[in-house]
Amino acid sequence: MRRLTQTRARRGVLPGFGLSTGFTIFYLGLVVLIPLSTVVLRASALTWGEALAVVTSPRALASYRISFGAATLAAAVNTAFGVLVAWVLARYRFPGRALVDALVDLPFALPTAVSGIALCAVYSRNGWIGRWLEPLGVKAAYSGLGVVIALTFIGLPFVVRTVQPVLEDADRELEEAAAVSGATRGQTFLRVLLPTLVPAALTGFALAFARAVGEYGSVVFISGNMPMRTEIAPLLIMTKLEQFDYAGATAIATVLLVASFLLLLAINRLQAWTRALAGQT
């Protein structure tokens, strides 16, 4: 009895520890862990040599290059503009600000198939924006640029939503001190504000990147899906599944899973860093 009381005191006194933790682990295992482990299990049907051949085939390598390359570009665009949008939303009052603030989350709420066909319609040769790019020699839809556009769309809210709270909570006194010390606004932004935004912006970058690497729905409509040129890695998995090449599909899926696992670790570290920095000031 005494032992039980001690355990409870250490753990927390509220009831339901066993039930809630047990159900959490059971459901997590059933829905996520067991299914995901079958990927590795299936991939191990191949020998190392075979798996390596699948994973490093020219078509697979091209698909990683497109997926990771376009995801990097899109996340970089989103970081630059995300900081700008977060700044404008956190610091300025202008007509329609609340509406814009709410609209930023649209890519989270809009089904990817809809964003896919909408972006394709807008950026294709006859589209509202595509027709202005065409005379400039820029082919937006059915090209690598199309992949970047789609990935930019779906990753857009991440940086805004990680940076905005940091800006809203930022202590204005630091900026005032910089101004008193004779710094220009530009210097204050670069030397005082920007360093405090770096962890949050990096977290947003990593989140947008992670989402973009696995994205499928919004890309397949606008990219044209040309092998070696605009075929993303998730689409290659899809193609292999349609050809019943399950071992090949799982081998490439394992590469993506390892990448997303590493990203998850990086994001956790970045978030801890953001929190630590927020605690300091």
Add this chain to the structure above:
Amino acid sequence: MSLEAGPVTAAASAGGTAVAPVAARPPGGLSVVATRCSAAPAGFRLATEDPPWMRRLLVAGALLFLGAFLLVPAAAVVFEALRGGVELWWKAVTEPDALAAVRLTLLVAAIAVPLNTAFGLAAAWSISRFRYRGKTVLLSLVDLPFGVSPVIAGMVTILLFGAQGLLGPLLQAYGVKIAFAVPGIVLATVFVTFPFVARELIPFMQAQGTEEEEAALVMGASGWQILTRVTLPNVRWSLLYGVVLCNARAMGEFGAVSVVSGHVRGLTNTIPLHVEILYNEYAFRAAFAVASLLLLLALATLLAKQIMEWKQREDPVRMMEP
């Protein structure tokens, strides 16, 4: 475009005099800097504010970016959907295959959302109310489906339940079809919407602390009473928001569902899959008409988010530092 300055100057112009900002902000170095450019109350700018031309430029840049990536595509959906008039739109939306897709989507969400809500509550209770080893690992694992490509989420269902899958032969012997059928669509949806409710609830309940529940415990409340009378009323808005997000994703999921669905019209087609089929058949107007339903769902989700944020701010819930 008329641009007001930040909240500080807004307070200043409401006060009408140059003294107001000093009252609005704690006095200090600020007033010294402020007087440097205090020609008139209207043109008055604090040192921590940007000149008007810069504000306009930055706002314009941000709006241009959001316009090109958010507003124009959303407007294009509405425009393309209604291009042929409301009658054609109505015809595309109420045609039997579209209605079957709507029914299946509602069914899938009706199964996936309650399951993941129950999980979200259990996970949030376990993680925010107790201290134990391995909690951070558990928390990371809850996030895992966010990092997994939807295509892989769908593939997993086929690997387990497909004809060549681990459980395939067993299921075939009993005549149960999961992959390329409705149960597979449900399973894939449960996987991709897994973290939503838990992800909303955990940080909120961690921030709230356990004092109220402990007080209830001391007064003799049972676990069930604590949950239904103390916890649930306190977390209702973030719970509801998690449910709304979970629902939006469940109804809109495309990649995962696309892998496991057999793409049988009228049978295993959800709304997003129906959009894809129509689009690939060059039935653009019908595709956008059905897509406009999903746009409506997205806008309703955003509206619900706003309302819940306001409600949460109104709620007299005492927030405690974590």
